[in-house]
Amino acid sequence: MNIRENIKTLIIEKPLKLDCGQTISKFPLAYETYGKLNENKDNAILVFHALTGDQFVTGVNPITKKDGWWSYAVGPKKSIDTDKYFVICANVIGGCMGSFGPSHKNPETKKIYGTDFPVITINDMVNAQVNLLDFFNIKKLFSVVGGSMGGMQVLQFVSNFPDKAKTAVPIACTSSHSAQNIAFNELGRQAITADHNWMDGKYNSKNTLPDKGLAVARMAAHITYLSKKGLQEKFGRKLQERDDLKFGFDADFQIESYLRYQGSVFVDRFDANSYLYITRAMDYFDLVKQFNGNLSNAFKKTKTKFFIMSFTSDWLYPTQENKDIVIALNAIGANVGFVEIESDKGHDSFLLEVPDFLNALKNFLDKSFLESNDES
Amino acid sequence: MKAEYNFIANIIEKNSTVLDVGCDDGTLMEFLRKNKNVNIRGIEISKEKVQICIAKGLTVIEGNAELDLKQFPKNSFDYVVLGQTLQAFINPEIVIKELLRVGKKAIVTIPNFGNWKVRLDLLFKGTMPITSSLPHEWYNTPNIHMCTIKDFVRFSETINFKIVKSLALINKNISNISKSNIFVKNLFGELGIFLIENK
Structure with a gap:
């Protein structure tokens, strides 16, 4: 950093x-x-x-x-x-x-x-x-x-x-x-530790970053911060810069694109290990x-x-x-x-x-x- | 400010602790805080009203008297006030018992359904009475358990609580209700004010 x-x-x-x-x-x-x-x-x-x-x-x-x-x-x-x-x-x-x-x-x-x-x-x-x-x-x-x-x-x-x-x-x-709070936090932690680049938490000394895992953790958590109604009203089934489904795994829907964006900006400002430690602190509370x-x-x-x-x-x-x-x-x-x-x-x-x-x-x-x- | 607030304030001793159940926009709370230096809390079901109370610097919790009084231990307050809402509860009996558990004493006010205007309305029109203090139609009224001053006195006998003081509000004047004058007070009283406690 x-x-x-x-x-x-x-x-x-x-x-x-x-x-x-x-x-x-x-x-x-x-x-x-x-x-x-x-x-x-x-x-x-x-x-x-x-x-x-x-x-x-x-x-x-x-x-x-x-x-x-x-x-x-x-x-x-x-x-x-x-x-x-x-x-x-x-x-x-x-x-x-x-x-x-x-x-x-x-x-x-x-x-x-x-x-x-x-x-x-x-x-x-x-x-x-x-x-x-x-x-x-x-x-x-x-x-x-x-x-x-x-x-x-x-x-x-x-x-x-x-x-x-x-x-x-x-x-x-x-x-x-x-239990639900802990479950969501565990999901985030698993996403981070499952990222190959996490390297048992030693990514800093190996010049890599578990960006993918941290982004997924953020995406999952972000959903829990919003309500179903709020999501539906903001995104619904709106498509992302396209007129039709593309029959692939690109971000067809705006909600997908939104979550990917949230994940990607998060990794620029947050440390993956800190995410593990702070979610753990919450779970122990x-x-x-x-x-x-x-x-x-x-x-x-x-x-x-x-x-x-x-x-x-x-x-x-x-x-x-x-x-x-x-x-x-x-x-x-x-x-x-x-x-x-x-x-x-x-x-x-x-x-x-x-x-x-x-x-x-x-x-x-x-x-x-x-x-x-x-x-x- | 409602006419009865002065009389409620007269009943409450200075520096006591008070819970106002269904405190509305906090007018009575403010009045008591200012004039009686009481430590006062409120419960109110409407979010908008709670917001008004917060803006007045009053300590109020959003809640329903039928469900949320149980969180207070026995004798939490010197007085619990229930202003003109007993008739709106599904089970007034439980509410009264809860008031007397949470408070050492309770002050209950009731709009008197035995008032002559109400009686005449039903007698001559043959429809459910609508007056300035009871402005709703039968199908949309929140007042599902209306009673008269006499009913409340009988209620105290059946569910076994003591009426320490009973007052009738007639034309902005207050007078004591006694055994000998209850017929008249029940006919002319617009509001009954009762200070009650456990037997």
């Missing part, structure tokens, strides 16, 4: 004991910030990214030269208003946008880790990121926000650090990865089990105000799984609001222009911010 001088990196000196048992220290955590931290240092929002996201939340991503993954939601006057809030986002460990991950060199062996990189978890990810609070000298975040895997990190963060966030917004997520079958116990110590959102057409992290979190919070009298947003854009709704979602997010944050200022 190319030299990335545009990436801000914090070296975490403090040793971090990972769930797998290994301890890492002096590891890099790449991050980006937007907006200004105010004098009281009480306007910071930590945004957690999803599986294939990175720290470049909004504006132009300096590496991919494309819009940041949450440009609809984050920016001046947007839902997460960078005129008002100081937004921090870090690349998760295990990722491939500068944070400690499998494409890094092992300082001892001087070789790229590949699959020798320790398996990481959602818990490890948030434990790494909490160091950013010390770095910016922030005692308490105004909010922790994230969708999908970002939402899982929100839940884990509040559970680990019950007094470090005033509000929390987990979006379209779950407290425990379902089970906050219910972590608290012996009672999710409520994860939040017993917190006064954080929650706002949870799900989407009607999201079948990957369906409303019921989001509601289970609401139920667990209500069971202990926690402060929680919930709304299911009407959208036919599937799981991806949280990344797209869905006005009801963007308005609700903005209203919740802005009103809560006013409220917390009144209190202090």
Whole structure:
């Protein structure tokens, strides 16, 4: 991968004991910030990214030269208003946008880790990121926000650090990865490892890339982010730059061409081994089990105000799984609001222009911010 | 703001915890938060209304009182308020029991079907009554279990809960309902307001 001088990196000196048992220290955590931290240092929002996201939340991503993954939601006057809030986002460990991950060199062996990189978890990810609070000298975040895997990190963060966030917004997520979630992730991992060029994860040193496998993984995953209705309306059976079927295996249909394109652009920006590690972290996520079958116990110590959102057409992290979190919070009298947003854009709704979602997010944050200022 | 909100606020003690079931656009919640400094939550079935509540900075969950009250443990709130929606539930008995499980006390308001206007409507027209507070036709009304003030009092005896306070709203005035005046209140009351608790 190319030299990335545009990436801000914090070296975490403090040793971090990972769930797998290994301890890492002096590891890099790449991050980006937007907006200004105010004098009281009480306007910071930590945004957690999803599986294939990175720290470049909004504006132009300096590496991919494309819009940041949450440009609809984050920016001046947007839902997460960078005129008002100081937004921090870090690349998760295990990722491939500068944070400690499998494409890094092992300082001892001087070789790229590949699959020798320790398996990481959602818990490890948030434990790494909490160091950013010390770095910016922030005692308490105004909010922790994230969708999908970002939402899982929100839940884990509040559970680990019950007094470090005033509000929390987990979006379209779950407290425990379902069999179906694991199944789709396994499909992606198998596609990668079945690619001859994967070379047991040592492709970096062999100057090859498992592009085909990673692209297939992305294509399969991409389908799970959309809804049947959304796909049907956008593509239907429309043909790709042709008037008739060609009786072959070229991309006859627009949906085929679309998926191939999604796969091909993904391999330019994402590392195959990171894909293995991050999907594994999601699969291992089970906050219910972590608290012996009672999710409520994860939040017993917190006064954080929650706002949870799900989407009607999201079948990957369906409303019921989001509601289970609401139920667990209500069971202990926690402060929680919930709304299911009407959208036919599937799981991806949280990344797209869905006005009801963007308005609700903005209203919740802005009103809560006013409220917390009144209190202090 | 509805006329009865003031009277509901009068019943609720300051600094208590309140759940507004079917909180609509959050008007009562805002009113109580401002005037009674209560810690208040809401449940509302309509997504649009939930959005309005969020925009007001209220903590509301989208949900159905018949299905979603069960997530709250016993005595989660000092008061649970159910405003003019008891008649819309498939099983009001279960709802009342749930209100009294989740709340230490419940405040239930009912549009009074025993009001003289309703009675006259049926008597003279011979069709299902339509009034300003009950504007629907029989086939599209959400109010499938209408009752009168008298019915509600009898209901308390059959399913065994205690009415601590009962008020009738007549022409924006409030008055106590007692055993001796219930005939009159049931005839003129537009709305019954009941503070109830478990026996």
